[in-house]
Amino acid sequence: MAATLKAKAYELKKTMLETCIRAGTGHVTSSLSCAEILTTLFHGGALRFDPKRPAWEDRDRFILSKGQASPMLYTVLGDLGYFPKEDLQKFAQAGGPFGVHLQKSVPGAEITCGSLGHGFGLAAGMALAARMDRRNHLVFTLLGDGECYEGSIWETALFAGHHRLNNLVAIVDRNYQCVLDFTENFLALEPMEKKWEAFGWRVKRVDGHSFDDLLDALKGVRSRRSVQPLVILADTVKGAGVGFMACNPIWHGAAPRGDEAQQALRELERSARDE
Template sequence: MSNIPGPKIADLYRKTNEIRQNTLDMCIRARTGHVTSSFSCAELLTALYQGGIMRYDPQNPKWEDRDRFILSKGQASPILYNVLADLGFFPKDWLDGFATGEGHFGVHLQGDIPGVEYTMGSLGHGLGIGSGVALAAKMGLKDYHTFVLMGDAECYEGSVWEAAMFAAHHRLNNLTAIVDRNGYGVMGATEEIVKLNPFDEKFKSFGWDVRKINGHSIEEICSALEDVRTRKTEKPLAIVADTVKGKGIEFIESVARWHGLAPLGEEGVKAKGQLGEYSEEVQRWATRKYL
């Protein structure tokens, strides 16, 4: 388990819940946005940004020594925008203009927004770019770490495995790939579309260290990431985070038809109700065994 004290962990769950609520509100307002893809990686983002894992400076988004975070599953932009706004990378009222004519950003991730490293939306780009970023750190003897968050269905793209080979060959142990293994593509379960399992074995056979965790457990996420800078290996690290697509709103969890949609009208009200306020119960559902 991680070294983060219990009260801090509870704070992180509270923060995650707040970010989910704000993200849902934003998407309901805009009547669009990939809510389910955002919610499967909510705890992952909270742990990275607020769990003491990543180095960054909201006042200086291009700080040379910042860790590089690449959201390769760019359709989860709604939750990253909410995390960044919450930290003060840009004014919170920018969220109000999400996917509107006057807004700063839309459904897929936009690289010119403070705190966002690269434009993403087309899948399979992030790990290769992250490999270049990590290689540049090695060449320049810089100690920033590069994190790439991918979707599992994104890993159907062959370019992911081109990059996986490259990163292992070049011993990029300063690169961590986190896979949001929510088990779903657009139309259904990955194991019914084209089998991805045994998923972690794939990364292992490509020369990566692999850690399999519950991607909704802040404790497990922090524990898996707290030594990324000091690992005694030359292998890059893959975190396979088992998650639930749409986590937190029961009627959309792992239901394929909700991909890319925001619940509206009565369903929006119901969704907000199910998300609820932070409670010990929320913390328990986040960490329950589900796969």
């Protein structure tokens, strides 16, 4: 499973990178940090969905709360057939539905999201609705770690913990970086486990680039005995796979151009081969 997912992840990352290079924009590094997480969710058997029926009532909901990682989600959705894959060429272009931040108009995208601290609360509301209606689908949501500076995140964390929304699964893409600097340098977020535990969540901490770790964390997610909502803190590297972009705040929200674009594609290929 892990080897298959790895090959799929490389294919998706390459398409995402090419898409952003073509458009000359897009949050490449934010997308690279969550590539394995999205690949595991959509190809590792965790999520229940049907690309032919985006509004299928019993689908699991996936809410991308860190809306800037839209190029990665668009790529996953296009690859799955929610829309023709070629349409990705219209990313951030005239005539396409694809904003640089996530747009609900894209088939398979549940929400419009770019402003942080929104998607998580929506996901909690959706999970509460499922509970009220005694429905069995799950609500997954992917947060950025920088997003955890928003007060609304902790309002919702408190709420979901209290209401024991165990049909809600949050994953935090913990890449330790924001726009200007590293989180622990300018306003420490750690200890994250203790914070989430204190808010009433079951916490798992994993290597967010390891398929074994991610698969293990999501194993049995549909039949959990715990009444607590689950948060998976996924330690990642922003820009993983492209050496000169990784761990380099200057690359936030940018796509490489010219020679750097070619170098980025080569490095991505090399890192996939070397791992």
